Every structure is written in C-alpha cells, then in structure tokens.
Amino acid sequence: MITATGLCHSFGARRVLHDVSLAVAPGEVFGFVGPNGAGKTTTIRALAAMLVPDEGDVEVCGVDAVARPEEARRLIGFVPDSGGVYERLSVREYVEFHAAATGVEPGAARHRAVEIALDLTGMTPLADRMCGELSKGIRQRLAVARALVHDPPVLLLDEPANGLDPRARIELFELLRRLREMGKTILLSSHILTELASVVTQVGIIERGAIVACGSAQQIANALGHDRVVLIHLLEPAGQRGALLKGVEGVAEVVEREPRLLAVTIQGDERRVADVVRGAVHIGLGVIGVTSEWTDLEKVFLLATRGELQ
Amino acid sequence: MSNVTRSIGGLTRVARLFSRMLGDGNPVLSFEVLSIMRLKTVKVVLIGLPLLLTMLVVAIAAASDSVGSRSAEAGGMILGLGVSAALYVVAVVGAVLGAQAISSERQSGTLDLLLATGMTPVQIVVGKAMAVWIVLALMLLACVPPLGICFVSGGVSLGQLVAAVVTVLVLSAVPVSLGVGLGAALKSARLAVGSAVVAVGLVAPFVFSMLWMATLAAIGVDQTDGDWPFRFPAIVGHAGRFLVGGVVLPLYLVVMPSWLFLSMAVHALSSVATDRARPLRTWLVTMGPAGAVIAALLAATVDLEDSGALGVFGCLGTVLAAGTLALAAHPVPRRLPPGRAARTIGPNGDAVLCLVVTLASLGLAAAFLWPFVGYHILLAGALVVTFVLCLAGSGVFFSTLLRPWLARLALFGLGVLVLLAPLVAMVFVDALGLAGSATGTEDLLVNLSPLGAYFQVAIDAHNVIYTTEVNSIHSDAMPQVSIVLWTILGVALWSVGAARMQLEQEQQESSATTAA
Numbered sequence: 001m002i003t004a005t006g007l008c009h010s011f012g013a014r015r016v017l018h019d020v021s022l023a024v025a026p027g028e029v030f031g032f033v034g035p036n037g038a039g040k041t042t043t044i045r046a047l048a049a050m051l052v053p054d055e056g057d058v059e060v061c062g063v064d065a066v067a068r069p070e071e072a073r074r075l076i077g078f079v080p081d082s083g084g085v086y087e088r089l090s091v092r093e094y095v096e097f098h099a100a101a102t103g104v105e106p107g108a109a110r111h112r113a114v115e116i117a118l119d120l121t122g123m124t125p126l127a128d129r130m131c132g133e134l135s136k137g138i139r140q141r142l143a144v145a146r147a148l149v150h151d152p153p154v155l156l157l158d159e160p161a162n163g164l165d166p167r168a169r170i171e172l173f174e175l176l177r178r179l180r181e182m183g184k185t186i187l188l189s190s191h192i193l194t195e196l197a198s199v200v201t202q203v204g205i206i207e208r209g210a211i212v213a214c215g216s217a218q219q220i221a222n223a224l225g226h227d228r229v230v231l232i233h234l235l236e237p238a239g240q241r242g243a244l245l246k247g248v249e250g251v252a253e254v255v256e257r258e259p260r261l262l263a264v265t266i267q268g269d270e271r272r273v274a275d276v277v278r279g280a281v282h283i284g285l286g287v288i289g290v291t292s293e294w295t296d297l298e299k300v301f302l303l304a305t306r307g308e309l310q
Numbered sequence: 311m312s313n314v315t316r317s318i319g320g321l322t323r324v325a326r327l328f329s330r331m332l333g334d335g336n337p338v339l340s341f342e343v344l345s346i347m348r349l350k351t352v353k354v355v356l357i358g359l360p361l362l363l364t365m366l367v368v369a370i371a372a373a374s375d376s377v378g379s380r381s382a383e384a385g386g387m388i389l390g391l392g393v394s395a396a397l398y399v400v401a402v403v404g405a406v407l408g409a410q411a412i413s414s415e416r417q418s419g420t421l422d423l424l425l426a427t428g429m430t431p432v433q434i435v436v437g438k439a440m441a442v443w444i445v446l447a448l449m450l451l452a453c454v455p456p457l458g459i460c461f462v463s464g465g466v467s468l469g470q471l472v473a474a475v476v477t478v479l480v481l482s483a484v485p486v487s488l489g490v491g492l493g494a495a496l497k498s499a500r501l502a503v504g505s506a507v508v509a510v511g512l513v514a515p516f517v518f519s520m521l522w523m524a525t526l527a528a529i530g531v532d533q534t535d536g537d538w539p540f541r542f543p544a545i546v547g548h549a550g551r552f553l554v555g556g557v558v559l560p561l562y563l564v565v566m567p568s569w570l571f572l573s574m575a576v577h578a579l580s581s582v583a584t585d586r587a588r589p590l591r592t593w594l595v596t597m598g599p600a601g602a603v604i605a606a607l608l609a610a611t612v613d614l615e616d617s618g619a620l621g622v623f624g625c626l627g628t629v630l631a632a633g634t635l636a637l638a639a640h641p642v643p644r645r646l647p648p649g650r651a652a653r654t655i656g657p658n659g660d661a662v663l664c665l666v667v668t669l670a671s672l673g674l675a676a677a678f679l680w681p682f683v684g685y686h687i688l689l690a691g692a693l694v695v696t697f698v699l700c701l702a703g704s705g706v707f708f709s710t711l712l713r714p715w716l717a718r719l720a721l722f723g724l725g726v727l728v729l730l731a732p733l734v735a736m737v738f739v740d741a742l743g744l745a746g747s748a749t750g751t752e753d754l755l756v757n758l759s760p761l762g763a764y765f766q767v768a769i770d771a772h773n774v775i776y777t778t779e780v781n782s783i784h785s786d787a788m789p790q791v792s793i794v795l796w797t798i799l800g801v802a803l804w805s806v807g808a809a810r811m812q813l814e815q816e817q818q819e820s821s822a823t824t825a826a
C-alpha cells in the first residue's frame with residue numbers, strides 16, 4: 001500500500017534521510033517514532049508526495065508518488081504537523097472546499113461525503129461554526145475530517161496529538177482505532193508512545209535520518225538481542241520451587257518480585273517463553289497468567305535509539 | 311455537416327475545459343470569492359468607493375457650474391477624474407488582495423493542505439487571481455451609478471462610459487497579478503502586502519495616468535498632448551485601426567506583465583509543492599522563451615509607428631532585469647556537483663543560455679518583420695547578453711575567491727556599478743572638464759556601459775522609426791565597442807573562475823583519495 005525504497009534527502013549540506021526504506025501493508029497502522037529532528041516529518045512529506053527526495057522511490061497504492069505527485073496526493077489523506085484552517089469559512093464550508101479540491105463529485109455525492117466526514121469525527125454539531133472560533137483540539141479533529149472527506153485509502157498523520165489536552169488525545173486515538181477497523185492504512189508519527197502502542201500494528205524507529213528498527217515492538221526487541229522479562233502470575237507463592245525454573249533452557253534469571261509474581265529473564269524468542277511456562281507447570285506452580293514486559297513501546301524506543309542530540 | 315458538428319464539439323470541449331479551470335473544476339475560485347467577500351475591508355471599499363466617487367462627481371459638477379463650463383466638458387472631466395480615482399483605488403485594493411491570497415495561506419499553514427489536495431499550482435494561482443479580479447469587478451460595478459452622472463451631464467456617450475469601466479477592469483489585472491506574484495514569492499504576508507502597496511501605490515499614478523490618458527484618447531476624450539510613448543490611436547477617430555490600437559496594444563501592456571507575474575507565482579508554488587528550492591533561473595528558463603514568443607507575436611501585430619519598437623525594447627529590458635536578478639541571487643556554488651565539468655558552470659550557464667535563446671527568438675522575429683528595427687534589436691540583445699555574461703563570469707570568479715554572501719554582495723555591487731556606469735562616466739567628464747571640449751567623449755563614456763549603450767540603441771531605434779533616417783543606423787559604432795570590451799572581460803573572469811574551481815575540486819578529490 002505504501003512503499004518507500006532507499007529515500008535519501010538533504011537540505012543544503014545537511015543530510016536528513018539516509019537510505020530510508022519502509023513498507024506498510026493494507027489495513028496496517030504503522031507508528032513512526034523517533035527523536036526530534038530524526039527525519040520523521042521529511043519522510044512523511046516524501047510519502048505524501050509533498051517533497052521530491054534526492055534519491056529513492058515512493059509508491060502509494062501502486063502510484064509512483066515522485067513521478068505522478070498530483071495523482072498520489074488524491075489517494076492520501078494528509079494531516080501535517082502544523083496545518084491551519086480558513087478562518088473565514090464555516091466548518092462545513094471548509095470540509096466542502098476540500099471535498100471539491102480533492103475531486104469529490106459535486107451534488108449529492110459531495111454532500112454525503114461531507115456529512116460522513118463530519119459525523120465520523122464528531123464535528124456535526126459544530127458544522128456551522130466559523131473555523132476561526134475553534135479550539136486547537138477541535139481544529140485537529142477538523143483536520144482529520146478534511147483528510148477523510150475524499151475517502152482516501154491511506155492516511156498520513158504527522159504528530160496528530162501534538163499539543164492536545166488529555167481528553168482530545170484520547171478521543172483522537174479512539175478515532176484512529178475506528179479508522180483502523182474501517183480498514184484504512186494509516187501511518188502516523190507521535191511522541192506519545194503509550195497511546196501510540198494501543199493503536200499501531202507495526203512500528204518504525206528512525207534516528208539521524210536512518211531507520212534503526214522496523215516491525216512489531218516484540219520483533220524489534222528480539223532483533224535488538226535484548227533479554228525479555230516474562231512475568232508469571234501464580235495462584236500461590238512459589239517458594240523454593242521458583243529457583244527450579246533456572247534449569248529451563250534459555251532462562252537467565254528468576255526473581256520473586258512479589259509473593260505470587262515471578263519475573264523470569266529469558267534469552268530467546270517466543271518458543272523459550274512457551275518452554276518456561278511448560279516448565280513452571282511441570283514443577284507444580286499454579287500459573288494463572290503470563291505477561292511480557294518488552295511489549296512496552298517506550299522501552300523498545302529507548303533500546304533502539306541512542307538519544308544523541310540532532 | 312460533419313465539420314460543423316466537429317467544430318461545435320471542439321468548442322464544447324474548450325468551454326468545458328474553461329469552466330473546469332474557473333468553475334467547479336477550480337474550487338479555489340468560488341471559495342476564495344466567498345472568503346474575500348467576508349473581509350471587513352472589502353465591505354468598506356464596496357460601500358465607500360461609490361460614496362467617494364459621488365462626492366467627487368458632485369464637487370466637479372459644482373466647480374464646473376461656478377466657472378461656467380459647458381456641460382460636455384464637465385461630463386468629460388467627471389469621466390476622466392472619476393474613473394482615474396476608481397482605477398487607483400481598485401489597483402491598490404487588487405494588489406493588496408492579490409498579495410494576501412497566497413501569502414496568508416503560507417503564513418497560516420494552509421498552503422501545504424491546499425497543495426496536498428492534488429490541485430496544481432496553475433489551478434491555484436488562476437483561481438486566486440480570478441477571485442480577486444471578480445471582487446474588483448463587483449467594486450467597479452458599484453461605481454457605475456455615480457459615474458453615470460457624466461452620461462447624464464452630456465458630452466460622453468454610454469459606449470464611452472462602458473469602455474472606460476471595462477478598460478479599468480482590464481488594467482486592474484496587472485496589480486492583481488503583481489500582488490499574487492509577490493504573495494507567492496515572498497515568505498512573509500506582511501512583506502508581500504507592503505511590497506505590493508508600495509509598488510502599485512507609488513508607481514500606479516505614473517504608469518496608469520499614462521495608460522489612462524491614452525485610453526481617454528482612445529475612447530474619444532482627448533486629454534493627451536500627443537507625445538506619450540504608448541499613444542493609443544483613437545478608437546472613435548481611427549475606426550479602421552481599432553484592432554491594432556484599441557485591442558492589441560492594451561493586451562500587450564496588460565497580458566505581458568500579468569503573465570510574467572502569474573508565472574512567477576506558479577513557479578513559487580511549484581517549489582512549495584515539491585519542497586525543493588527552485589531558483590528564479592528555473593522560472594526564467596521555462597518562462598523566458600515562451601514569454602519571448604508571446605511578446606514577439608503581440609509586437610508583430612502592433613503598429614510600429616505608435617509604440618511597437620519601444621514595446622519590444624521594454625520586453626528586452628524586462629528580460630535584462632530578470633536575468634540580472636537570477637544571476638545575483640545564484641552565484642555559482644562553491645563546489646560543483648560531482649561528475650560535472652567546471653566549464654558547464656551550473657546555474658549561471660542555464661540563465662545565460664535562456665537569455666540567449668530568449669533574445670535570439672525575439673531578435674530573429676523582429677529582424678524578419680522589420681529589418682531596420684531588427685538590426686537595433688539584435689544589437690540591444692547582444693548588449694544584454696554581454697552584460698549578463700559579464701555578471702555570470704564575475705559570479706564564477708567571485709565564488710572561487712569569497713564566501714557565498716560576500717560573492718553575492720560583490721556580484722550585486724558589480725551589477726550596480728555597471729548599471730550606474732553612465733552616471734559615473736558623466737561625473738568624470740564634468741570633473742575633468744571634458745564636457746563640450748571633446749566631441750563625442752560623453753557619448754563614448756556612456757556607450758562603454760552596456761546599459762548606457764542599450765538605451766542609446768533604443769533611442770536610435772525609436773528615432774529611426776519616426777524619422778526613417780536609415781543611413782544613421784551605422785553611424786554610431788560605440789555599442790559594438792562596448793559589446794567587445796565587456797564580452798572579453800566576462801569570458802576572462804569566467805575562464806579564470808572556472809579554472810580555479812576545477813583546480814580546487816581536483817585538489818579536494820585528490821586529498822579525499824589520499825585520505826581513503
């Protein structure tokens with residue numbers, strides 16, 4: 001659905017993208033994270049056909065975004081990190097304008113498209129309000145309504161939660177979950193990793209203009225070669241039997257964090273986790289649940305990036 | 311029958327294309343009109359301008375009564391002053407609205423969103439300019455009732471009144487385009503609006519009064535003394551030359567600058583759409599030759615006896631100014647792209663090539679149509695190329711010696727020096743007491759500057775057209791001296807700079823290889 005291959009770009013003498021490649025399959029929600037100045041916005045602008053990279057190719061739904069930018073743009077709903085509104089138009093007029101500009105047929109079809117976009121984003125009650133009177137959170141919702149009005153298969157959102165209050169942020173991520181259920185392919189960047197983790201199916205981490213990790217949070221943790229910590233919740237305290245788990249292949253450490261909670265550090269993939277659970281049951285522990293600490297996107301991010309100033 | 315059907319089908323397709331450009335196919339137009347009409351300033355002008363004109367008309371009528379003027383004279387005066395005032399207000403308002411149209415989008419962050427919809431820069435620029443123009447048309451429509459008093463007062467026909475209002479509307483396309491061009495090219499909305507107001511507010515009274523006096527002459531209200539360079543033949547008096555003087559020349563004077571300014575806006579928006587700086591030279595390279603063809607075609611239809619030659623020279627002057635700007639803005643980069651020979655010179659090479667193509671196309675078109683004028687045009691073209699070549703060579707030379715900002719400054723300084731050379735020369739002539747003592751010394755010094763020689767050639771061409779003194783064409787050899795001298799200097803600077811650049815690059819590559 002979205003494919004970027006070997007993107008390189010410089011602003012003057014400063015090289016901002018180094019051979020960036022990524023692929024987002026249909027229906028995926030791809031979280032694009034990285035420190036400030038890592039090249040997220042530049043990459044997203046290249047994907048949105050709003051920047052011609054020095055090198056590399058971008059394809060959106062099979063359309064070459066470098067060679068045919070206008071065609072590619074009509075397949076994309078783009079929400080940039082700092083977009084304004086036409087203050088002298090009402091909310092409905094503003095969305096209508098974008099429907100017309102993106103080529104939605106006039107008449108009933110356009111009217112329906114506008115109503116659906118407003119309804120989906122919860123903007124219908126504010127449809128006759130002038131854009132200049134809206135708060136930042138509502139403007140952000142309006143930006144999503146604008147991006148959705150021509151029913152694009154792909155959505156590119158650059159820091160959509162930036163500057164929003166907690167309620168507006170929660171509502172925005174709820175909206176993204178609904179869009180994911182509708183089958184939209186979404187690529188979004190955000191600094192709010194806890195909320196991003198609840199929406200995304202894949203993550204790409206960029207640092208200093210290069211992709212340093214790509215895949216699910218767990219896959220990235222595995223690829224980075226870090227031990228995973230599995231938390232085993234027990235029916236009753238493990239006592240001395242917990243230490244027996246050290247005998248299972250791949251187990252590096254067993255710590256009793258609470259009387260009924262064991263933290264087992266494992267070197268290896270999911271098969272080792274299965275081995276540990278089997279081992280726990282075998283030695284007579286009453287296992288009532290298993291969770292993994294490494295699904296935390298923030299920890300994955302910290303692992304993958306060096307935190308150098310850029 | 312089939313031919314008729316095909317023709318009608320073709321016309322329908324053209325009409326559909328036109329409506330797509332301006333109507334539903336271009337939503338920028340309708341929404342921009344809506345947005346502009348909600349501006350308080352526009353509402354004030356829509357009400358205030360007719361009120362102002364009513365007051366002016368009443369004042370003129372009262373004044374003409376008190377001095378016992380004939381009502382016919384009063385009618386002419388009302389039309390002349392009233393429409394001039396309307397033109398001035400509409401020009402300034404048009405420039406401001408035009409400048410705001412794109413610069414405010416850039417400032418509020420909506421320009422990216424607009425481009426992300428898939429609309430092309432051409433659609434956006436045309437939509438914005440047309441929207442402002444439609445609002446100006448509404449303003450002028452509101453001015454018709456007070457101006458209609460001149461028709462009641464007598465001495466002016468309804469046709470003349472309509473022609474005057476339509477002319478104002480046509481002329482207002484220039485400030486609108488200038489505003490849109492500035493708004494797209496400048497990053498700050500305030501700077502764009504300020505520049506547009508200064509450009510139109512200060513220049514309009516001079517330029518438009520000239521055009522307007524000519525227009526008054528054209529519609530039969532003769533207020534010209536007959537010596538204006540852009541003298542329109544009277545539409546009423548010279549019915550047979552209506553097409554030449556009444557339509558083609560205004561088109562030339564309106565279409566050419568509007569087209570240049572709007573193409574500048576499209577160029578600037580294309581840079582935003584791709585997030586890639588497209589220097590002015592790209593605009594020049596893409597628009598220069600096309601502009602030259604349009605200019606040559608329009609100039610070919612203009613009656614030479616009136617203003618054709620000066621019109622063509624005006625176009626050359628525009629190209630000269632654009633080329634100078636392009637070169638001053640882009641001296642050669644300190645380091646050439648790898649794999650590119652230093653002698654190709656990059657941006658400046660493109661700009662010079664474009665200028666040569668532009669001038670050659672103009673010169674050849676003119677030489678084919680009018681041999682005598684063509685000679686002068688080719689001579690003037692050669693001077694322009696010489697001037698640009700000299701600046702380009704200096705750009706290459708300075709780039710190898712100085713930091714980029716210093717190179718720009720030096721290039722700008724040299725450009726100003728060359729432009730002001732006639733003045734400097736005259737100061738020396740006065741200081742050395744040469745004035746009047748040596749025949750031709752002043753001419754020689756003035757002609758040694760490409761720009762001085764350029765104007766001499768323009769004046770010569772004008773004289774040749776009016777006095778038909780064909781033999782005097784070859785009497786003045788000074789422009790050729792200037793061409794030779796400045797070309798040698800330009801080529802020398804270019805060669806030295808290119809050689810230094812090549813050497814520097816080779817040294818860098820060699821040290822990089824050693825380090826590797």
